Amino acid sequence: MTELSIHGGANTASARLGRLAIYGALAIFAAFYLMPLAVMVMTSLKDLDDIRTNSLLALPERLTTFAWSHAWNEACIGTECTGLAPYFVNSLVMAIPAVAISTFLGALNGYALTKWRFRGANLIFGLLLFGSFIPFQVVILPMAQTLGFMGLSSSVAGLVLVHTAYGINFTTLFFRNYYVSLPDDLVRAATIDGAGFFTVFWRIVLPLSPSIIVVTVIWQFTQIWNDFLFGASFTSGGSQPVTVALNNLVNTTTGVKMYNVDMAAALIAAAPTLLVYVVAGRYFIRGLTAGAVKG
Amino acid sequence: MAASALDIRDVRKDFGATSVLKGVSLSLAPGEFLVLLGPSGCGKSTLLNMIAGLDPITAGEIAIDGRVVNQVHPKDRDIAMVFQSYALYPNMSVAKNIAFGLEMRHIDRAERERRIADVSALLQIDHLLKRKPSQLSGGQRQRVAMGRALVRDPKVFLFDEPLSNLDAKLRVDMRTEIKKLHRRLGTTIVYVTHDQIEAMTLATRIAVMRAGVIEQLATPQQLYDEPANMYVGGFVGSPPMNFIPATLVENGSALAVRFAVGPQGAGGEVTLPLVDTPAAARGYVGKPVVFGLRPDALTDFSDAEAMLRPHGQRLDVEVDVLEPTGAEALTYVTLGGTTAIARVNARRAVDVGETASLLADMSHARLFDPDSEQAIG
Incomplete structure (x- = not known):
């Protein structure tokens, strides 16, 4: 600067x-x-x-540090006094695959939409864009039915599916806008060199994408980790994510209100997103402005 | 007859209702250096992309080494392409860039290494092999891009305006270098450019294109001396050919062109006899024609010059503008009511407003039909 x-x-x-x-x-x-x-x-x-x-x-x-250890593995959530730990694990098991899959699919979509423009590509991109404006509340009921139909109700796997499906719009948008600025000649040269769709993706396009991957991962991780509505709607009991568990911990405590435990629990629930920002934050800024300047 | 390296038969390209290529045919012998020359939008890059297989063909046939490749994937066409943007893979080292095509063809590591070494020695980029493209200068990137094509040893090389991103000095150097490479390797090359000097210096044959058709396909010298129409005469050569409106008249047994001299015909009319007029010209007697004469066939009149040019005709005309360029001065005069340029020895140039004695070398005259703009004969 x-x-x-x-x-x-x-x-x-x-x-x-x-x-x-x-x-x-x-x-x-x-x-x-x-x-x-x-x-x-x-x-x-x-x-x-x-x-x-x-x-x-x-x-x-x-x-x-009483409040921290209490919140982590002793506090009662509903009737189970296990602390946040198992729910924290649930959130990790939900967020990590959902972030990974939605980011990967977004990259693949963005690449296909920009570098292999097929008939109707713009229409598909438009529909995807439209998808990112659909509010969560609208899809809850059909999504619940779908999950029930697939036998994924009240499971972490179900949440992974929901978040992946809901995230693809955003990840595709991010990657598509990034890949638009990658020169088409790279793909043409690689095509003549004998590389196919996936080889170009793995060997040339993906290695040029770290900054946009970081942006997408931060965005997706924050969205998925912080989600409350899907977690509260589609899971119950032991399969709930940490956000829902935090709510239950704070709301269902009987007897003395343990403010220190509530605060510690809230901080624990927020820690991973903070960590992601701190670790990858500088790439985030770089990635957001990437493509704005030539080079 | 040996199979030609490249055959293009009545190839067309339409985008919806617009025709980008309106039926192009040409045939290339092995070892030829063909330049596709034309302004932007003439379809030359589209034609190159169709040879490469990057753009589908609407109609017609393209054959490489006798094999029709319309339905053949770019990687199986036995071609290599050098892009205007170089299109080097930014994430790979120079060596990896050069070897990528070989790797995709499953050529084993030892053989790859050997061929990288050969090509990088040829192009003098051996010291750059470990670098990334972003660490290279424009000229070095250009060499790497050529190395990536050369290493594959294909039947036909395709160059898409490869020098247009380089500065003027480097462009001249690389031009020479490409020419040397072609001499040395004897490869077949199709080269797209809008720069007529690049075309003239490099090509064994040039296809001048305009609006989706080939206007003329000839050697550089033929193109210069005998342009098929006024478009080619005006596009090739710098400054372009002079086009002087004139009337074709009979002059004894021969034919001659008659036109006014000087601004508003102040210098009266001249009649310049033609040499070796084509038979077709007889039909134009008494009618208007366009008399084409290269600026270097319109020079200063000295006795020595006149001796060397037996078909030289003297022409006295007032000078409108003078542009000295060092060795010669471009002298602008008015002939037949339009501006014509003469290349005059700078030391014998005549000042503006004075009368210059010019020598028109009629053995280089060219006649065009004023309506069709095509050459007569």
């Missing part, structure tokens, strides 16, 4: 004051946005006495 000086560079008192105002405002906004996260983290590290007696914004008197 290069720094551009838009103002003339006159280092006057008013200019400095302006800077101060800008940074002051930014600091206030940052603090405002970080506050809920800070409160969550602090509350999750307090014990219940601390929470009852002290202010919401006060720092913990004694640090304790």
